[in-house]
Amino acid sequence: MITVLSGGVGAARLLAALVTIFDPAEVDAVVNVGDDFVLHGLTICPDLDTITYTLAGRVNEETGWGRRGDTWRTMSALGDLGGETWFALGDQDLATHLYRTQRLGEGATKSEVTREIAARLAVPITLRPVTDDPLATIIDTEFGALDFQDYFVRRRHDVAVSAVRVRGTEAARPAPGVLAALHDATRIVIAPSNPFLSIEPILAVPGVRDALRDRRTDVIAVSPLVGGRALKGPAARLLDDLGFAVSCEGVADVYREVVGTLVIDESDASVAPAIRARGMDVRVTTTVMANPDHARALARTVLA
Amino acid sequence: MITVLSGGVGAARLLAALVTIFDPAEVDAVVNVGDDFVLHGLTICPDLDTITYTLAGRVNEETGWGRRGDTWRTMSALGDLGGETWFALGDQDLATHLYRTQRLGEGATKSEVTREIAARLAVPITLRPVTDDPLATIIDTEFGALDFQDYFVRRRHDVAVSAVRVRGTEAARPAPGVLAALHDATRIVIAPSNPFLSIEPILAVPGVRDALRDRRTDVIAVSPLVGGRALKGPAARLLDDLGFAVSCEGVADVYREVVGTLVIDESDASVAPAIRARGMDVRVTTTVMANPDHARALARTVLA
Numbered sequence: 149m150i151t152v153l154s155g156g157v158g159a160a161r162l163l164a165a166l167v168t169i170f171d172p173a174e175v176d177a178v179v180n181v182g183d184d185f186v187l188h189g190l191t192i193c194p195d196l197d198t199i200t201y202t203l204a205g206r207v208n209e210e211t212g213w214g215r216r217g218d219t220w221r222t223m224s225a226l227g228d229l230g231g232e233t234w235f236a237l238g239d240q241d242l243a244t245h246l247y248r249t250q251r252l253g254e255g256a257t258k259s260e261v262t263r264e265i266a267a268r269l270a271v272p273i274t275l276r277p278v279t280d281d282p283l284a285t286i287i288d289t290e291f292g293a294l295d296f297q298d299y300f301v302r303r304r305h306d307v308a309v310s311a312v313r314v315r316g317t318e319a320a321r322p323a324p325g326v327l328a329a330l331h332d333a334t335r336i337v338i339a340p341s342n343p344f345l346s347i348e349p350i351l352a353v354p355g356v357r358d359a360l361r362d363r364r365t366d367v368i369a370v371s372p373l374v375g376g377r378a379l380k381g382p383a384a385r386l387l388d389d390l391g392f393a394v395s396c397e398g399v400a401d402v403y404r405e406v407v408g409t410l411v412i413d414e415s416d417a418s419v420a421p422a423i424r425a426r427g428m429d430v431r432v433t434t435t436v437m438a439n440p441d442h443a444r445a446l447a448r449t450v451l452a
Numbered sequence: 453m454i455t456v457l458s459g460g461v462g463a464a465r466l467l468a469a470l471v472t473i474f475d476p477a478e479v480d481a482v483v484n485v486g487d488d489f490v491l492h493g494l495t496i497c498p499d500l501d502t503i504t505y506t507l508a509g510r511v512n513e514e515t516g517w518g519r520r521g522d523t524w525r526t527m528s529a530l531g532d533l534g535g536e537t538w539f540a541l542g543d544q545d546l547a548t549h550l551y552r553t554q555r556l557g558e559g560a561t562k563s564e565v566t567r568e569i570a571a572r573l574a575v576p577i578t579l580r581p582v583t584d585d586p587l588a589t590i591i592d593t594e595f596g597a598l599d600f601q602d603y604f605v606r607r608r609h610d611v612a613v614s615a616v617r618v619r620g621t622e623a624a625r626p627a628p629g630v631l632a633a634l635h636d637a638t639r640i641v642i643a644p645s646n647p648f649l650s651i652e653p654i655l656a657v658p659g660v661r662d663a664l665r666d667r668r669t670d671v672i673a674v675s676p677l678v679g680g681r682a683l684k685g686p687a688a689r690l691l692d693d694l695g696f697a698v699s700c701e702g703v704a705d706v707y708r709e710v711v712g713t714l715v716i717d718e719s720d721a722s723v724a725p726a727i728r729a730r731g732m733d734v735r736v737t738t739t740v741m742a743n744p745d746h747a748r749a750l751a752r753t754v755l756a
Contacts, residue, residue, distance in 0.1 A: 186557075187554065188494070188550035188551075188553050188554045189493040189494055189495070189550070189553030189554065189556075189557055190492070190493055190494075190550075190553075191493070215529075218525075219523075219525055219543075221522075221523055221525060221543035221544055222526065222543045222544065222546045222547045222550065223547075224544075224547075225519075225543070225544040225545075225546075225547035225548075226547040226550055226551060228547070228572065228573075229547055229548065229551045229568075229569060229572050229573075230551075230568070230572055231547065231550060231551040231554065232554055239523075239525035239526045239529070239543050240525055240526065240528075240529040242526045242529075242546065243526045243527075243528075243529035243530040243532070243533055243535065244529075244533065246492035246493070246494075246526065246530055246535060247492075247530060247533045247534075247535040249492050249493030249494075250491065250492045250493065250535065250536055252493075253490075253493055264533075264534070265533060268532065268533050268534055269532075269533075
């Protein structure tokens with residue numbers, strides 16, 4: 149059994165490749181919920197949804213998020229009303245948020261709702277929010293403390309960051325099955341997600357970081373950097389802003405406590421010795437999931 | 453200035469006719485909010501929306517509610533998820549509920565949100581929810597106490613009713629401008645809406661019934677019955693279930709305290725003497741708004 153700590157798009161692509169070479173029934177994704185937020189009264193869980201749509205074969209492949217062939221009738225009418233349209237919600241995608249919000253209002257947990265949606269859309273792996281309790285990633289910036297989506301989507305992460313905090317960790321408990329999935333896995337994979345924005349909020353839930361520390365030699369992380377740069381998103385900038393080297397060495401420093409092996413791209417092979425010197429094993433492969441063959445090659449590497 | 457106590461479809465049609473023969477800037481609609489409810493986390497105000505869409509020229513003329521040319525992408529996807537689809541929400545219509553819910557969450561009042569939406573859609577009259585406070589029409593039935601939409605939409609009002617109650621009236625205050633609109637109007641019109649389900653929840657807001665009593669000779673109501681039957685909806689059945697005559701006489705009895713003049717259809721002319729005997733004036737006309745000419749004729753009658 150494999151457990152994958154997952155953010156959104158990058159994790160979804162790795163998971164989609166994994167299930168082509170490994171029994172999906174043996175794959176467990178523990179998913180970040182620090183990005184979850186309420187807009188228009190709806191509870192939106194971007195990482196859970198991206199993974200759900202991707203594993204259901206319904207994701208918009210071009211963007212990596214949202215549903216393929218979705219339409220924008222509601223957003224267009226909302227724009228006519230002068231409403232908040234900075235977070236794009238397709239008409240079919242909206243159904244997921246309506247369903248989730250209704251069920252949460254009825255007293256269901258996020259885990260239960262996630263399982264219900266996954267079952268309906270025939271997602272073949274087990275999806276778990278890392279916690280059913282409220283968690284919010286807060287970004288301290290030159291403009292003050294920003295909610296995650298304000299920072300990430302509305303301001304397009306074009307902001308200097310002084311700290312990333314996770315609010316709610318004191319009261320948060322791991323969702324049912326999360327600690328067992330970490331304990332029982334033959335391998336724990338950290339997806340090529342943003343270490344600060346996607347993975348740290350997972351580790352911050354009490355018990356999760358300790359569980360990984362206990363399994364450190366079985367924990368393999370995929371570096372989100374390629375050639376010392378982020379393919380997309382603010383991983384490189386955040387390493388710099390937060391005082392780490394902007395390279396896979398910096399990623400290794402962030403993950404040092406919990407990761408036994410770091411997978412880096414061929415273009416970063418020169419820093420492998422420096423990472424090994426930190427007491428971390430290294431594997432070098434193509435980490436860019438530019439096509440299904442490359443994604444499968446990466447999946448094979450994390451399983452090897 | 454004219455103030456119209458309004459439910460949904462029937463009131464919207466009368467208002468649409470009124471503004472063709474009277475200055476819209478002088479028309480004030482005080483609208484029922486006892487039907488308002490939360491579904492999928494969204495605050496939905498069916499009567500306000502029906503009037504808004506109708507007066508904005510965007511209503512679905514066939515149904516009388518919802519937006520013309522609307523699509524059903526979200527509802528269809530919600531059905532695939534096993535969600536609650538018994539209350540039909542079109543994709544464009546959804547934008548109204550998203551907008552409202554977001555603004556209410558930001559602290560805006562229902563009056564403010566109503567005004568904002570009406571302004572964006574160029575509604576030419578003044579629309580006021582009767583109250584900004586929570587109000588809920590509850591139907592006591594053979595199946596116990598039902599929420600309004602459960603009774604009306606989900607069970608299609610095919611249920612024996614023992615009482616109609618309005619929850620929240622003790623704490624409710626009239627929305628800003630409502631009492632002034634009743635005080636200052638040269639005429640107060642009660643639209644051909646359901647007396648129990650649409651008008652009573654308006655009257656039940658403290659101060660409103662008294663305001664109408666004070667103006668009784670200037671209050672003119674349009675009977676929702678035609679030929680002793682309801683054109684649509686449960687008005688006739690409710691009169692019977694609640695112990696009133698199933699005729700315009702029964703309507704007159706319901707409205708006796710607050711209405712000086714009842715407008716009845718030609719097909720009900722025979723009961724005019726019995727209504728006059730109750731101390732209420734009667735006007736006889738065609739109350740069926742089957743086409744714009746008939747609707748305008750009715751509008752002229754209530755203004756005369």
